[in-house]
Amino acid sequence: MNHTARHAGLALLRQHALIAGEPILANGAGIAVDDPATGEVIGHVPDLGAAETERAIAAAAEAFKTWSRSDPHERAAFLRKWAALIDDNVEGLGALMALENGKPFDEAKGEVTYANGFLKWFAGQAERLIGETQDSPLGHLILTYREAVGPCALITPWNFPAAMLTRKLGPAFAAGCTAVVKPASQTPFTAIALAELAYQAGLPKGALSIVTGDAATIGKVLTDSPLIRKLSFTGSTGVGRKLAEQCAPTLKRVSMELGGAAPLIVFADADLDLAIAETIKGKFRNSGQTCVCPNRVYVERSVAETYAEKLAAEVAKIVVGNAFEDRVKVGPLIEDKAIDKVEKHVAA
Known part of the structure; x- marks a missing residue:
């Protein structure tokens, strides 16, 4: 710590x-943070x-x-x-x-x-807050x-x-x-x-x-x-x-x-190791709580199983914990409402 x-x-x-x-x-009153x-x-x-x-x-x-x-x-x-x-x-x-x-x-x-x-x-x-001048067709400046x-x-x-x-x-x-x-x-x-x-x-x-x-x-x-x-x-x-x-x-x-709906697409000819590294970088930034985090991943069928296995193995290595602990890469979700939302996604 x-x-x-x-x-x-x-x-x-x-x-x-x-x-x-x-x-x-x-x-000591008002809104607790x-x-x-x-x-x-x-x-x-x-x-x-x-x-x-x-x-x-x-x-x-x-x-x-x-x-x-x-x-x-x-x-x-x-x-x-x-x-x-x-x-x-x-x-x-x-x-x-x-x-x-x-x-x-x-x-x-x-x-x-x-x-x-x-x-x-x-x-x-x-x-550099500069204006412009131009001539008009009517001869005005x-x-x-x-x-x-x-x-x-x-x-x-x-x-x-x-x-x-x-x-x-x-x-x-x-x-x-x-x-x-x-x-x-x-x-x-x-x-x-x-x-x-x-x-x-x-x-x-x-x-x-x-x-x-x-x-x-x-x-x-x-x-x-x-x-x-x-x-x-x-x-x-x-x-x-x-x-x-x-x-x-x-x-x-x-x-x-405003809110986005960012998909991540992986084709069969992709470098899977690079694709997985970029997936993790994008999805787990700020515990997945940004407007540019992928909301869903589309993987071409022929490489989907391999991609999923490699991704699961890399995700398992991510250290989750308190912001000030050594080697932590993913912190908590911001509040209980965020946890409820994730649990609903998992259960769906």
Whole structure:
């Protein structure tokens, strides 16, 4: 057991939400967040509602007035400084994610590095927000330029609590947008820790809030608000459809990354050893809890039996356990509902 890493994660754990940088404490109540490997409660976040969400939206709208007009080079410098702070805290952020999500520590650290790549990329993009000019057939000169959309609502999932946050915040901040974030209740601490580092890097407090609480309540306030001009959501198709419907009356722009149904196909002329290695890599990542994990495998009949035997032998070698145990490659499922779903699949 890597106790040093675990302690590094706990050192970054903050039991509060953030409204324009102001901590809203849980005080041991609210929403309990557990380690899915053990069921141990590692902390709480407050169960916020409509009033707090409105405050966060108002702060984002006010901060947008100046942040959207700031020098793009300054926004780029902020993103690079934020990325540098994340680089300095990879171990702690990875451990914190492993604690609340359950994914193996090395896999969690890999996600932090992957997540930080978005900030580094969009730091460069902030310096290239250029428009275009072209002549029209009527002899007019057409000018186009880019401007920030406005305050954004960002709703992130539990399976990639760092990467899905930075992939949304990186371009938003580069463009000059402000944001209100609703992280998944299973994994809020990673988002809170990243936000604290963003403030430390110089982000105006009003430009970012992390609101924790009931997803339906907070989501409805975000979608109803005329001040929120864009919503980005990663999650299930059903919830995405509902959010898009709720955004329609205020004509918000929406970006939806919804559930997939990924098949994996193995033909008879395939390198079976490679096919099995790729099957395991794809299917068992984050305990099979990602939108790109194969949901089913189609194997050409002539090699199906051999493929199944080899796959079973390799799967039997996978070490399953707590995120901080040596050689563990697969952690727990996120919650009891996920276990029930798997058991139904097996029984079907």
